[in-house]
Amino acid sequence: MSRICKHVEALAGYVPGEQPHFPGMVKLNTNENPYPPSPKVGEALAAFDWKSLRLYPDPVFMRVREIIARNVGCRPSQVFVGNGSDEILALFTRAFVEVGGTVGYFDPTYSLYSVLAAIRDARGKSLPLNDDFTCPTPPKDFSDVFVWTNPNAPTSLLAAPEQIADFAKGYAGVVLVDEAYADFGPANCMALATAPDNENLLVMRTLSKSFSLAGLRFGYCVGPEPLIEALYKIKDSYNMDALAQVIGAAALEDLPHMRANVAKVQATRTRLTAALEGRGWRVLPSSTNFLFVRPPEPAKAADLFAALRDRHIFLRYFPGPRTGEWIRITVGSDAEVDTLLAALDTLA
Numbered sequence: 001m002s003r004i005c006k007h008v009e010a011l012a013g014y015v016p017g018e019q020p021h022f023p024g025m026v027k028l029n030t031n032e033n034p035y036p037p038s039p040k041v042g043e044a045l046a047a048f049d050w051k052s053l054r055l056y057p058d059p060v061f062m063r064v065r066e067i068i069a070r071n072v073g074c075r076p077s078q079v080f081v082g083n084g085s086d087e088i089l090a091l092f093t094r095a096f097v098e099v100g101g102t103v104g105y106f107d108p109t110y111s112l113y114s115v116l117a118a119i120r121d122a123r124g125k126s127l128p129l130n131d132d133f134t135c136p137t138p139p140k141d142f143s144d145v146f147v148w149t150n151p152n153a154p155t156s157l158l159a160a161p162e163q164i165a166d167f168a169k170g171y172a173g174v175v176l177v178d179e180a181y182a183d184f185g186p187a188n189c190m191a192l193a194t195a196p197d198n199e200n201l202l203v204m205r206t207l208s209k210s211f212s213l214a215g216l217r218f219g220y221c222v223g224p225e226p227l228i229e230a231l232y233k234i235k236d237s238y239n240m241d242a243l244a245q246v247i248g249a250a251a252l253e254d255l256p257h258m259r260a261n262v263a264k265v266q267a268t269r270t271r272l273t274a275a276l277e278g279r280g281w282r283v284l285p286s287s288t289n290f291l292f293v294r295p296p297e298p299a300k301a302a303d304l305f306a307a308l309r310d311r312h313i314f315l316r317y318f319p320g321p322r323t324g325e326w327i328r329i330t331v332g333s334d335a336e337v338d339t340l341l342a343a344l345d346t347l348a
């Protein structure tokens with residue numbers, strides 16, 4: 001007899017993107033920001049009193065909640081903070097769907113959702129994207145909760161906030177809009193999350209991408225108080241350590257730095273898009289810090305991905321019927337993009 005819960009034994013764990021370490025490598029596989037975080041982060045770290053680590057951190061991280069509330073225009077009681085947005089996603093599946101219930105999401109999308117549903121002993125239920133990778137509006141009875149990734153990954157496409165608002169209106173469950181990449185695009189759903197009549201929509205953000213802090217583990221979500229309170233009830237007592245609170249606060253207080261980095265990434269995104277299109281590639285119009293691209297025939301995405309990997313240029317490839325002809329490229333620095341383009345020219 002197994003000592004392991006049946007549903008845990010049956011599940012395939014999530015496999016995060018590869019984190020290789022080669023000198024001189026070009027790492028464009030996990031949508032990290034090529035530029036450093038705000039210098040205010042460095043100052044906060046330098047000023048941090050290491051002896052204070054003997055004390056537990058603020059369990060409800062009031063300072064960062066106040067800063068986020070000011071940034072997005074809501075009350076601190078409408079803000080929850082997690083150890084990366086991945087932790088918030090896990091708490092979401094525990095708070096708002098029963099064991100045996102259904103967690104809805106698109107296909108393809110961020111592949112962690114289905115794993116979290118399985119961990120919860122709930123059922124992941126995917127709704128195929130349209131043929132052009134845009135999002136259909138899910139039927140209202142599609143699932144008990146729905147995670148709408150916007151912009152979506154790996155496709156990079158943005159759905160109009162109005163489409164998400166239409167879906168959430170009258171939907172019986174909770175809709176979580178995963179806005180990991182929203183700072184790189186032209187629109188977002190934060191106004192829906194903070195609207196006074198909102199009862200069932202949460203917007204989630206991360207400091208991993210636009211704020212250049214993937215190594216810190218800091219995500220947050222905003223929404224109606226009853227939903228936010230439910231997340232506080234079930235979280236670990238001290239889910240945000242003292243350093244994360246101090247560094248997160250410094251980064252969130254320096255929005256101009258984040259916006260300047262985003263503008264640089266957007267400029268490189270435009271340049272990389274044009275360079276690939278000029279070489280005959282198909283590039284979806286990206287609202288993110290990555291491109292979803294299809295090489296011209298007769299090149300095969302899987303082969304190109306492997307050949308670049310051999311040269312220590314790391315991209316992301318998702319095998320499968322919908323994604324197998326495509327490659328995801330994180331928009332890196334101009335120099336990284338130049339290295340990639342030069343390698344593609346030698347492979348062509």
Ligand SMILES: Cc1ncc(COP(=O)(O)O)c(C=O)c1O
Nearest residue numbers: 084085086110153180206208219
């Ligand atoms: C759509 C999406 N949501 C959430 C995350 C996780 O972000 P975090 O680093 O905050 O856990 C990612 C990471 O790549 C992502 O692509």
